[in-house]
Amino acid sequence: MFYIFIVMKIGDVKISGRVILAPLSGLTDSTFRLICRKMGAAIVSSEMICAEGIVKENTRTLRYLFFDRREKPIAVQIYGDSPGIMAEAAKMLERFSPSFIDINFGCPASKVVKKGAGSAILRDLVKMEKVARAVVENSSLPVTAKIRSGWCKNNIIAVDASIMLEDCGIAAISIHPRTSKTEYSEPSDWSIIKDVKMAVKIPVIGNGDITGPVEAEKMFKETECDFIMVGRASIGNPWIFKRINYYLNEGVLFPEPSFEEKLEICLEHIRDAIKNNGEFYSTSYLKKHIQFYLKGIRGNHEIIKEIIGLYSAKEIELKIKNLLTKNKLLDSYD
Template identity: 35%
Template sequence: MLRIGSLQLDGPLVMAPMAGTTNLPFRIIARKCGASLVMTEMVSAKGLVLRHKKTLDFLASDLDERPLGVQIFGSDPAVMAEAAAMAEESGADLIDINMGCPVRKVLKTGAGGSLMRDPHLVEKIVSRIRRSCALPLTAKVRTGFSPQEDSFADVLRALEAGGADAVTVHARYVLQGFSGLADWTRIAQAKSTVTMPVIGNGDVTGSIMAADMMNSTGCDGVMIGRAAASNPWVFSALDPFNTSSCDISAAERRRAVIYEHCILLKKYMDSRRVGFFMRGVLLRYTKGLTASTAFRNSISSLKTPEELMEAADRYLSSLKGAN
């Protein structure tokens, strides 16, 4: 089993932090579906330190999702350290540093993927957080900023020297964004560069692929992101949420998780935005299913949770006769 510092996980599959997706309701769903660790959306360290309400809201948590990692982003060691301490005080189980975000407005601040250019600053940030926070500390990195600016090995060594407990490697350069194929050989390179646990990330869409990544790279765990957004059962060893077919039991599973997810949205999210989030859930969970295009079009004008749930129930019931 995967161990990160003092945190013993019950499996090797970890949920990736995803902006706009990994809110509290989704994290509870992912944990129940088998993720051994869930992550918040990336949280601005500066926003936390300045006590911005919308930023502080990212720290809201529930026992049903534990263990929980809080991912912070920034470039000022002192601010990052204070933000990590605030996350620890809020009840987080782990702190993760975002070092791979390719979004331009984040890069312009020197945060996210820009940190892949500066191993010295990386070590300063990690060591400063390490002094202010006792929680397990990880970082999510890319394989370099670009092929021309590849400081991957130096960044890995800086993380370990600063006191990080593990590293997650998204096997693409920052400037690739999500284009091209993930280069899993770079995950293997990380394993040969540092002694701390290495978690692989990139293009894993199922539990079989996760096992392939672990076997081919020697990584200690696998982080899954985009595939989990529409298929939280990706964390299950059996991966029963298979969108290539839909028998009665699969339809029932979908109905059950959609219903639970919507209940969680109503419980935890701003009531004025529940319909918005619920529509997103339905769009993700029905992607690729029989006649899903017509269903997805039909809910575009629906606004209330009740209307959306009624439409979802009718659609999922219809799948029974289509298979």
């Protein structure tokens, strides 16, 4: 048992809980993050945000910075290849007062790598150091970094990078132990999380392939990391945080929510998204999330197809409401 409610600190921020929501571009917006916090995520994170867009006050970029105070502690994640621009972005972020600034040193997407940012920086530790120092020196907030194990299998630098980042004043390191070139079909290599944990004194956040409470405990045991971070498994499944917390504390599995409970949470997600972002911006975003809520449900392929064909978030809401009503009616005949 892990006694996960022992309060720990990242920088000067107190954290109760040991399970963190990973940044997921296009998915971990304010609405979803708040649901995850209510479900027991100890920290949530924005998706990666372009530092240059922040500095240029690009309207679309600034939308990603929005968060609800109730989400705190929250990390705002930025990426970029220029130490100067990253420093400027860090200064500007103070106005929004997130709990942390997180630097993305792991994104393998070609649009990011082509600009020399994200995981491209794993090939150049001198540049990584300049970027990290620039952000730390220009922010009064704790600065964390999210890295991968290296650029490719012949370039595993996670331990060297972590030692250097700690020396720069980075407050915690998240490690997703795949290289920039490794596909998700290959498992992440948790031994690298352990190597990083043994090499530094700052908190280490282990990430990669946690699908439920049992794997969560396994990662803590195998790597001795301080926190774990859950990404894909939280989509359509935000109650995973509650279930992991319960398992770590009590040693027994908390049951999965019923179909009806899942649809209720899904409806809350839809309503909050519409309230926060309006119908227009919510429609395609909700389609991405809803498919995951319906995973494993009988006839889900047909329902998902119908939802994909809908034109508005309100229509999606109605579809899920009808599903819920139909399910309640069926239950009353049991």
